[in-house]
Amino acid sequence: MATMTNPMKVDEMHHFVVVHPLDDRPEEKVDTERLGPMPMTLSVRISLVSLRAYLVLMMLLVFYRVLDLAKVFGR
């Protein structure tokens, strides 16, 4: 593949070919389909669920704050 670290050499030693990524041959990447879901311990799962609950609570608080600043609650 032609990239800047392994440039194709043209004619002589000091000529390099630089290839735009979109013009280059597709590169082999990690096969993420084959890997499947990431193995997670119970503690990681619980942490992520707690994070989700925290996020929902925080979103509600921000909406409350914005409505409060907009004087929706009449103060």
Next chain:
Amino acid sequence: MSNRVVMLPAPGLDTEVMPVRGRVVKSKWSRDLLTFLMVFGPGLIVMVADNDAGAVSTYSQAGAQYGTHLLWIVLLLLPVTYFIQEMVVRLGIATGKGHAAMIYQRFGKWWGLFSLIDLEIVNFLTLVTEFAAIDLALNKLGVDPRIGVPLVAAGLMVIVLSGSYRRWERTVVFLCVLDLVWFAIAWTLRPPVAQIVRSSFVPSMPPGGLTPELMFIVVAIVGTTIAPWQLFFQQSCIADKRLRFADVKWARLDTFLGACITITVACCMMIAGNASRAHGFTFTDPAQMGADIGTFAGGFFRNAILLLMINAAVLGTTAISLSSAWAYGEVRRWPHSLQLPVRKAPGFYIVYLLCVAAAAGLVLIPGAPLQLIILGVQVLAGVMLPSAIIFLQLLLNDKELLDEHSNKPWNNWVNWTIIIVLFALSVILAAQVAAPKLFPVS
């Protein structure tokens, strides 16, 4: 540099199958420069588009209310924003896929769906604020928003419909370069240089102490400087541009330069806010600030600030709408690339067009408290950021996925510190919302 275009066969491939177009250069220096210019784009765009209309509003409000006191916070966000986006660079190059696809594939549908819904909600609200800013600026420029807003929306649609990633990138990089006018504005407003240097490098608390308003604006600054859509946008952009493993160092440099530009432009916006404050004006919104600055600096500055506000909103809109369209396309497994013509990726383009059209349409409904929505969205983004970064952090420690590109121990130390600080800020925000008396005015 001899920029002759050559067609060479890719090694190991038949010429008929996949010819490779390249440019011949004679020196290593030219090779490196040209390679950087070819890789350059996603990092600059994600960073400069982050200085969107909401950012113009938040930074200028911070300057108008607290002078130069909060400059050190903005400067502190330079390494933070770089470290976070650098992780996205590695993830995007190693997998060749977008962030939404990665969350779906590695965490499963349930988490993938939550992440996608969070992203689409905050993105849409942010798009509304972009068009709200365009509406405000057009009004101040004397253009009827009922004509101007649809025209801008149409322009935003045209720049993605060419079926060429490169054409879109060149247009957007040009708009990014226009953002540099903020330097000229800040400089011409005769900023207090010594005070700016002191405020940038010596952390200080504004007069009045830690008030709920100060905390709100600090969280808004963090939320606007590092936003969840940036993670999704840059990874998808890198995947769409098909950056290669060998491009990692140039993509990092692109991201670093983008971070430096966006942070210094943010400081310039704060300095402009400070200038309006120094002349006794009270901040209401950035368009009004532009008009106020025009009264003492001249009509050119007024128009320049209003046009820059529109430019910021346009940059933000194209990047945020694309992050939504890419993410949705990845999850639905639709074709999703700017390289594809509309007929080959209709779903991807329809999501983009719907995002732009719906947000533009909503803004034309009169009576919305626009400045409040803008600030609220930045805070919401700040609140949601820690969880988005946790997913990123887990993915970057996934040796099975990234192998040699996974995080090093020092990366993890830096990133967990960032996550803890962001969580602390959002917890303080929660506390002040639930019990405002915890933060008395000192």
